Amino acid sequence: MRITEIVLTPVAFRDPPLLNSAGVHEPWALRTIVEVHTDEGVSGLGETYGDIAHIERLRAVVPSLIGLDAFALGPMHQRVAAALGGVTGSDTHGLTGNFSAPGTVDRVYSPFEVACLDIQGKAIGRPVVDLLGGAVRTEIPYSAYLFYKWAGHPTAKLGDEEPDEWGAALDPAGVVAQAKHLIDQYGFKSIKLKGGVFAPEQEIEAIKALRGAFPGTPLRLDPNAAWTPETGIRVARELDGIVEYLEDPSPEIEGMAEVAKAAPMPLATNMCVVSFEHLAPSVEQNAVQVILSDHHYWGGLTRSAKLAAICETFGIGLSMHSNSHLGISLAAMTHLAAATPNLTYACDTHYPWNAADDVVKAGVLSFKDGSLTVPAGPGLGIELDRDVLARLAENYRTCGLLKRDDTGYMQRFDPEYEKRRPRW
Numbered sequence: 001m002r003i004t005e006i007v008l009t010p011v012a013f014r015d016p017p018l019l020n021s022a023g024v025h026e027p028w029a030l031r032t033i034v035e036v037h038t039d040e041g042v043s044g045l046g047e048t049y050g051d052i053a054h055i056e057r058l059r060a061v062v063p064s065l066i067g068l069d070a071f072a073l074g075p076m077h078q079r080v081a082a083a084l085g086g087v088t089g090s091d092t093h094g095l096t097g098n099f100s101a102p103g104t105v106d107r108v109y110s111p112f113e114v115a116c117l118d119i120q121g122k123a124i125g126r127p128v129v130d131l132l133g134g135a136v137r138t139e140i141p142y143s144a145y146l147f148y149k150w151a152g153h154p155t156a157k158l159g160d161e162e163p164d165e166w167g168a169a170l171d172p173a174g175v176v177a178q179a180k181h182l183i184d185q186y187g188f189k190s191i192k193l194k195g196g197v198f199a200p201e202q203e204i205e206a207i208k209a210l211r212g213a214f215p216g217t218p219l220r221l222d223p224n225a226a227w228t229p230e231t232g233i234r235v236a237r238e239l240d241g242i243v244e245y246l247e248d249p250s251p252e253i254e255g256m257a258e259v260a261k262a263a264p265m266p267l268a269t270n271m272c273v274v275s276f277e278h279l280a281p282s283v284e285q286n287a288v289q290v291i292l293s294d295h296h297y298w299g300g301l302t303r304s305a306k307l308a309a310i311c312e313t314f315g316i317g318l319s320m321h322s323n324s325h326l327g328i329s330l331a332a333m334t335h336l337a338a339a340t341p342n343l344t345y346a347c348d349t350h351y352p353w354n355a356a357d358d359v360v361k362a363g364v365l366s367f368k369d370g371s372l373t374v375p376a377g378p379g380l381g382i383e384l385d386r387d388v389l390a391r392l393a394e395n396y397r398t399c400g401l402l403k404r405d406d407t408g409y410m411q412r413f414d415p416e417y418e419k420r421r422p423r424w
């Protein structure tokens, strides 16, 4: 079953003004939809970042994948590495941390691997989860992903925004209201708050307000490395018994290791351990106790399964990370989570913030009690909505954005704003 054609479609979809330690989300989030076609008429889908440097790398490797067997994933990884040669420039996206050449190969390979697994599943009439070892669970819990947020995107200056359907969340009461909104709609049973926006005292207060409003619900706080190790230790002690893990309190493996020595709860990361070469130094220093896997940068679903085995070997917990994404990514995340026994935490997803613009036909990916049922159809079990795809591709052509730039967008409204890590 040979690959005959690969179509890359960059898309843009609406994104609310979600705040984080690097700035604020722009009005459009970018992704690339990957379609792989074969000589047997079976096609597969993948989804990845939409930043221009990443798209250029995807384009650069496509010719070397034409003619390859859709089952030849090992050779495919080698071909991607060879086509990228000595990777230069930055392939970072958002707040996903350290750039490295092997990590870039894994990022570029990932959507092609997912599309080929979709093809393989369709060819043998089985869901992708069966290609990953079979489902150890069929309902995949996701967490309510809360963000501090402006009421809407400003027109010219901060304060002139038209409120969107979510409204503002700029203090503990706003955060609790947002949690209620998300939980009422989706039924989530655990909560993550994206922090690193306000001084740690306010974010501790917000977590305590969530604890009061949702007793017994597992909570997490993620300031994306906005705190010095000293601040990280102070916050960790304040949140003892309140959060199930603290995510990326401080920058780098060394900073996390320092916090970990004193923190009463596990530390999690999607910033300092984001590629296979980061695992050994992290294990040596016991820097993190939970890794947020993400198939978009761990090299697809099969390499994420390898990460899971390494975590099991070293007694490291496993959770799942997300960035702004659409339903192809969500379906892939769900199959992976279903096949990964030691993924014991509810997965992150940005999907509720972007669901209105999904390129996947409605019906399959619908949350019940905070969980998704693993799609049962062959492959990823989803279908592309070509009308939506065409609309989002047109958005991409007209939106004027070529890469994610949370800091630059923030500076339009606050010229003094600087990205600082750590800030407190």
Ligand SMILES: O=C([O-])C(=O)C[C@H](O)[C@@H](O)C(=O)[O-]
Pocket: 018, 019, 020, 093, 094, 095, 096, 194, 222, 224, 270, 321, 322, 323, 324, 350
């Ligand atoms: O857990 C995380 O660090 C993320 O989800 C990274 C994302 O870039 C998030 O901070 C965002 O969307 O602003």
Ligand SMILES: [Mg+2]
Pocket: 222, 224, 247, 248, 269, 270, 271
């Ligand atoms: Mg994180």
